[in-house]
Amino acid sequence: MNILVDKKPRKGAKTRFIVFMILAGILVVLSVIAPKLAPNDPYEISSANINASPSAQYPMGTDRLGRCVFSRVLMGARTSIFSAVALVAITFVIGSLLGMAAGWYGGIVDTLIMRFADILLAFPQMVLAIAVAGILGGGMFNAMLAMGITGWTVYARLARAQVLALKREAYVDAARLSGCSSLAIMFRTLLPNMLGPMIVNASIQIGSMMVGIAGLSFLGIGINEPQAEWGSMINNSRAYIQLAPWAVLGPAIATIITVMIFNYLGDCVRDVMDVEAGE
Amino acid sequence: MKKLLALMMILVLALSLAACGKKEEEDVTPEPEPVAEKKILRIAESFAYASLDAHKDYNGWYTSIYGMTETLFKIGNDLSVQPLLATKAEASEDGLTWTITLNPKAKFSNGNAVTSDMVIRNLQRVGEVNDSYHDVSEYVFTKIDDTTFTINTGSVYPTLLTDKLASSAFGIMDLDAGNLDNAPVCTGPFKAKSFEPEGTVEVEKNENYWNGTVKLDGVVFEYMSDDESKLMAMQSGEIDGYSSVTAAAKQIYESDPSRYKVTVIPATRLQFYVLNKNTLSDNVRKAINLTVDCQDIANYLGGTTSAAVGPFGASAPYGKVTKPAVDTAAAEAALQADGYTKNSDGMYEKNGKPLTIKVCYYSARSLDTIATILERQFKAVGIGVELVGVEDADSTYRVTGDYDLALYCMIADKSGDPYYCVNALYRKGGDWGLAGFPNDECEALIDELKSETDINRRAELANQIVQMTIDDNAFGYIGLFNKTTVSAPSVVNIGENSPFDFYAVNADTDK
Numbered sequence: 001m002n003i004l005v006d007k008k009p010r011k012g013a014k015t016r017f018i019v020f021m022i023l024a025g026i027l028v029v030l031s032v033i034a035p036k037l038a039p040n041d042p043y044e045i046s047s048a049n050i051n052a053s054p055s056a057q058y059p060m061g062t063d064r065l066g067r068c069v070f071s072r073v074l075m076g077a078r079t080s081i082f083s084a085v086a087l088v089a090i091t092f093v094i095g096s097l098l099g100m101a102a103g104w105y106g107g108i109v110d111t112l113i114m115r116f117a118d119i120l121l122a123f124p125q126m127v128l129a130i131a132v133a134g135i136l137g138g139g140m141f142n143a144m145l146a147m148g149i150t151g152w153t154v155y156a157r158l159a160r161a162q163v164l165a166l167k168r169e170a171y172v173d174a175a176r177l178s179g180c181s182s183l184a185i186m187f188r189t190l191l192p193n194m195l196g197p198m199i200v201n202a203s204i205q206i207g208s209m210m211v212g213i214a215g216l217s218f219l220g221i222g223i224n225e226p227q228a229e230w231g232s233m234i235n236n237s238r239a240y241i242q243l244a245p246w247a248v249l250g251p252a253i254a255t256i257i258t259v260m261i262f263n264y265l266g267d268c269v270r271d272v273m274d275v276e277a278g279e
Numbered sequence: 280m281k282k283l284l285a286l287m288m289i290l291v292l293a294l295s296l297a298a299c300g301k302k303e304e305e306d307v308t309p310e311p312e313p314v315a316e317k318k319i320l321r322i323a324e325s326f327a328y329a330s331l332d333a334h335k336d337y338n339g340w341y342t343s344i345y346g347m348t349e350t351l352f353k354i355g356n357d358l359s360v361q362p363l364l365a366t367k368a369e370a371s372e373d374g375l376t377w378t379i380t381l382n383p384k385a386k387f388s389n390g391n392a393v394t395s396d397m398v399i400r401n402l403q404r405v406g407e408v409n410d411s412y413h414d415v416s417e418y419v420f421t422k423i424d425d426t427t428f429t430i431n432t433g434s435v436y437p438t439l440l441t442d443k444l445a446s447s448a449f450g451i452m453d454l455d456a457g458n459l460d461n462a463p464v465c466t467g468p469f470k471a472k473s474f475e476p477e478g479t480v481e482v483e484k485n486e487n488y489w490n491g492t493v494k495l496d497g498v499v500f501e502y503m504s505d506d507e508s509k510l511m512a513m514q515s516g517e518i519d520g521y522s523s524v525t526a527a528a529k530q531i532y533e534s535d536p537s538r539y540k541v542t543v544i545p546a547t548r549l550q551f552y553v554l555n556k557n558t559l560s561d562n563v564r565k566a567i568n569l570t571v572d573c574q575d576i577a578n579y580l581g582g583t584t585s586a587a588v589g590p591f592g593a594s595a596p597y598g599k600v601t602k603p604a605v606d607t608a609a610a611e612a613a614l615q616a617d618g619y620t621k622n623s624d625g626m627y628e629k630n631g632k633p634l635t636i637k638v639c640y641y642s643a644r645s646l647d648t649i650a651t652i653l654e655r656q657f658k659a660v661g662i663g664v665e666l667v668g669v670e671d672a673d674s675t676y677r678v679t680g681d682y683d684l685a686l687y688c689m690i691a692d693k694s695g696d697p698y699y700c701v702n703a704l705y706r707k708g709g710d711w712g713l714a715g716f717p718n719d720e721c722e723a724l725i726d727e728l729k730s731e732t733d734i735n736r737r738a739e740l741a742n743q744i745v746q747m748t749i750d751d752n753a754f755g756y757i758g759l760f761n762k763t764t765v766s767a768p769s770v771v772n773i774g775e776n777s778p779f780d781f782y783a784v785n786a787d788t789d790k
Contacts, residue, residue: 047578226651239527
């Protein structure tokens with residue numbers, strides 16, 4: 001019995017998982033159809049409507065350039081959600097592959113990969129990301145690269161630990177004795193058995209990646225104007241918070257809700273996986 | 280036993296109370312005379328330097344703001360040159376030698392007189408220690424008497440007073456007294472009290488001030504680089520005022536005139552763009568300049584800038600230039616004349632390649648906002664834009680020339696004369712030489728301007744040169760920043776009426 005994991009089924013885990021899966025799904029769908037839903041052109045400026053308060057025409061008011069905040073929040077969802085999900089997917093794949101290679105081959109391969117990961121982990125993730133984004137300049141790609149430089153290490157360490165634990169299993173020895181190549185064993189035998197914890201970890205990371213990218217944009221070194229992105233919208237409107245609080249609150253509340261949903265989703269995925277492991 | 284203990288405790292308590300009573304009686308002393316509260320003004324500053332040595336780097340700008348250093352001449356609110364430590368300056372007939380007469384009343388805060396010897400040593404030191412003024416080290420200084428000396432500049436230099444002698448880098452210090460980095464002895468109405476490098480600076484009244492009575496007891500300059508911090512400090516009463524107020528803060532202050540006094544005057548900081556002649560055809564540059572609506576941009580910037588025609592204010596004699604009005608139809612006609620046609624997206628293209636211009640900017644002085652507005656204005660006529668934001672223009676696009684349109688901000692008029700700006704912007708090998716504008720005709724006019732002594736002819740030359748840049752569509756002048764100062768209603772004379780940022784407190788500053 002694994003004493004580190006509570007394998008008692010948590011009450012309603014699957015129900016919560018389904019609820020948050022639906023909520024996350026709604027957010028993704030909203031972000032996909034954002035251009036159709038936006039009541040106004042999110043990039044259209046208007047000197048006649050600077051800092052206008054919420055109205056029927058502008059449900060969340062307008063910002064310092066007279067742009068519709070609600071339309072920009074909708075368009076920003078696309079940027080924020082997709083950049084975070086894409087980044088998690090990329091770092092997940094890269095980190096898992098490197099971690100599996102390190103765990104399976106060991107020796108110099110293990111040392112090189114894991115010591116490199118240790119070097120990157122020596123720096124706080126956000127500090128390193130700020131430095132990288134500062135050097136590379138603004139833009140979505142550079143912001144994702146800055147966050148991804150350290151993002152893969154989590155999966156690499158986890159994958160390596162899983163491989164080290166699993167490769168002593170009898171079925172792995174059996175596969176090896178039956179003449180399977182290393183790659184075949186890694187991808188056909190090990191990967192399906194270690195995917196559960198890896199996915200749990202990835203789902204928890206989506207929220208923090210979203211906050212990270214928004215944080216870089218807030219600092220002015222991530223996604224820049226005029227592209228609609230929540231962090232950059234908050235940054236560009238914060239000087240006007242006393243005059244037009246809606247321009248800050250709109251993207252801020254959207255960020256909080258989205259991050260909470262994805263974080264809860266991650267927790268639910270973990271709970272469901274635990275339940276299944278218990279069963 | 281318990282009763283005995285209780286009795287003892289009561290006795291001890293009673294004695295303690297008695298002792299307290301006795302002490303109170305002894306402590307009764309007459310109340311001290313009320314001390315008049317010192318008048319200390321608190322100002323927020325966006326920048327702070329590591330030294331108070333006025334001659335090095337840009338420190339002089341700040342020692343002038345702090346009311347510590349004074350120069351031989353100063354630039355008045357009307358941009359005229361006015362005497363300060365010197366009473367007059369006369370140029371020789373050949374224009375090579377200037378005779379400077381010092382004010383015999385001028386003295387340092389330690390009581391020492393300001394003499395020709397000390398002033399000459401100061402001027403020579405600036406030439407030695409300040410990279411921007413190395414040419415001064417080639418001048419020949421000759422002492423006539425204690426209050427008169429001559430400067431031979433080697434070549435005709437009509438703007439010596441505005442460029443050098445009134446420049447804050449030429450603040451006069453007693454080089455034989457005090458610590459030049461931390462507590463220099465100067466001639467201004469205030470002297471250093473405490474100095475925290477790159478932090479708060481505190482000055483106190485100069486009791487020996489030579490030019491009137493100083494009304495304040497001291498000034499504290501709080502270092503606050505963040506605009507929101509300054510706004511909140513002003514709202515909480517932590518500071519009494521500051522300048523360079525943002526559009527958002529200005530609107531907040533103006534909504535409560537009982538608590539805040541907002542002063543807005545035309546100033547000299549210019550927002551402009553350079554069009555790269557190496558990458559853009561004449562017609563595309565023409566289309567760009569016909570599209571940019573400077574008044575619309577000024578509206579977005581909430582009264583912090585005024586729409587510009589040229590680099591100088593229209594009221595200056597060297598600000599008399601004209602530019603075509605915004606005309607998007609004419610802009611599109613120029614593009615079509617260049618062979619561009621509109622595609623199905625409404626954007627212009629030629630040979631299947633869409634017209635996209637690379638706009639470079641940095642996030643200061645509202646240039647990021649301007650870049651966003653320009654993107655929309657260009658898109659409206661069918662010109663695509665690639666926005667490239669950088670941290671520092673001086674180490675990127677300004678030196679590489681990798682742009683189609685480069686946004687920049689600079690002080691165009693430092694001293695009531697056009698030469699500084701003209702020389703910096705339009706010279707061959709100058710800051711924007713890579714954009715391909717400089718031409719021989721313009722160069723000859725700049726050379727003439729450099730040595731021209733007649734003020735009217737100088738203005739005429741400057742107007743000719745600037746008009747050339749407009750007609751050639753080499754530059755676009757967007758806006759001139761207004762100087763916006765906020766203070767508590769009772770605060771006066773914190774430089775709110777000077778168009779220059781390097782003048783702030785003086786002897787008449789009060790709260």
